[in-house]
Amino acid sequence: MNTDQAGTIKNYLKAIRLINIEDDKCAFETGRIPIRQHINANYFFAQTDVSTLEKIPHPAPRRQYVITLKGKLKFTVSNGETFIIEPGITLIANDTAGEGHTWEIVDGNEWERIYIPLEEDTDDYFILD
Template sequence: MKIISKTVLFFCLAFIAPSLHAKENHGSFKSVKVEESEGKMPAIRLINNADGTCTFEKGYIPTLKHASTTTFWSSNKTEDWEKNAHPAPRRQYVVTLKGNIRFKVSDGSTFLIKPGVILLAEDLKGKGHSWEMVHSKSWERLYIPLQDGADDLFVADH
């Protein structure tokens, strides 16, 4: 199975599906049991420093842990303003399906996101980050916003 398919299947089954089926009668929510697993997906998290600049940290997101999400959407279009420095519009996972994207943070450091690596965008203030496609003509991705105050499940490498 291609890594793209594994990434999409992982997010749809582990993160989205349980949240979409959590409603019971009269709009109340039931608790979803968190599965225990030793698996992990590589991830990079964009965060703000105390002074408002943007940096990143590498880590992972454990598999089969349920994130608090209610929706997602896909995109394969990019606009010029998106390539300029900007903060994330919301806390969200960005799952790359196709393309290689080099992100740049405030101090000039860069990292590469490719299919199979999850981006967690949490740099909500300041100048933010910028990005460019590397050896790619398009960037196909899923945006999966986290609910306010929800655990992002990210575990930083040490």
Template sequence: MRAFRLLNDSVGNSYFEEGVLPEYLSIPSERFIIQTKIEEYQKHQHPAPRVQYVVTLKGKLRFTTSDGKQFILEPGIILVAKDIHGEGHSWEIIEGEEWHRIYIIPDEKEDDKFVSY
């Protein structure tokens, strides 16, 4: 499954990698959160609040990392957010008015299974 992973470099800036997650993936998780509310984070730089997988159900978004690079997130693409330090990333909805998503918070010690291109 296609995926993007947000990370921090050695000085805390965010950047992304494009890659895939295995077709069958089972990772122990702590929580599962469904969210549709659009909060104040949109368009403002912020780090991820914790390591998390983000599964988009509805919406098309543009993410921008602190290095200025961008990628598009939409249903069918998983985001692995690991940029938990520094200024982080921003996002904005570019199609529609809603972003329906699921956050899956893995156990901290688990490997994210991400394979970059």
């Protein structure tokens, strides 16, 4: 059960959303997604490979949730800002055009994650902080 230090049930998971901004740049927003929210997705897949896109600028190939199971990463968006992703923080990749983002592993050498692609016009249920 997802509870805070006082023992009350929290109704949200921490999330960071990558977004496209002007001049083909990418930025991020911090927020949350509600727990027990049904996501309109047809499939998911897992990945452990870290050799292909680490430190190479790229946009997301599709709108998708990225759920980190193992690993701690520093993401850099094309506007120059950075953030950390680790288990417990859901990444919503919405930067499907432009320069995109880079990432690098900052603790260990593994990144185990699950991708949940979102249908074209599906709400991502992100709530901005």
